[in-house]
Amino acid sequence: CSYIRDGDIYVSISADGGQTWTETVDPINDEPGTVVDQYCSAGMDGHYIAWTDARNNPTEIYFDTTTTVSPPPPLPILEITEIKGGLGVSATTKNIGDIAATDVAWSITVTGGLLGRINKTVEDTIASLAVGEESVLETGIFFGLGKIAIEVTVTCDEGASDEETVNGMHIIIFTSITI
Known part of the structure; x- marks a missing residue:
């Protein structure tokens, strides 16, 4: 899951169904303190993460990938x-x-x-x-x-x-x- 602390976005993962969690030491965003901390201002899907960023006016949506989360498993199509x-x-x-x-x-x-x-x-x-x-x-x-x-x-x-x-x-x- 992703969460915002002090204007930065972090990722926390659990490999055991939520029994224990590990989190990133460094924030995902590259400009410190610019992540908007509001309801639905950040989201994560697999190893993709998006957030509302306030470094410019008006705010913008930023997107990145994180290696903290395993990539999705290979699947048949x-x-x-x-x-x-x-x-x-x-x-x-x-x-x-x-x-x-x-x-x-x-x-x-x-x-x-x-x-x-x-x-x-x-x-x-x-x-x-x-x-x-x-x-x-x-x-x-x-x-x-x-x-x-x-x-x-x-x-x-x-x-x-x-x-x-x-x-x-x-x-x-x-x-x-x-x-």
Whole structure:
């Protein structure tokens, strides 16, 4: 957390859930005594810190990074890169993050058609998706006729997720995506 004392901003961290705290010896701001001490005049997110500084008139917002706080851990980032028609629907998901994504749960839901008769959901799980790796997700062939909505979702154990929705047309077993 960050706090202001005597016009300077400091950082205090806890590695044990708040049982003990360590704090910086030197203030984060480079001009002593210039940090505005008011409600919501400073904030911290991970190792980024911002504060209202009174060295100029009017006051300004200053921003810095602090090495006192560990950088955020590497995470996977899941992205749905493509949704295609054809014999059914397929989608491609890719891990563009920093580490492998585990237990990647995905689903493709297709709804609509004449009289709302198309209602197809396919779900599965990919055990692991390495950094930069792609995987193609498919519904397989299904029957129907008319306008459809296609929703694709992916999520992993690390908390990364993505969701895309597109519209299309389904004619018997063939799907085309509307742009």
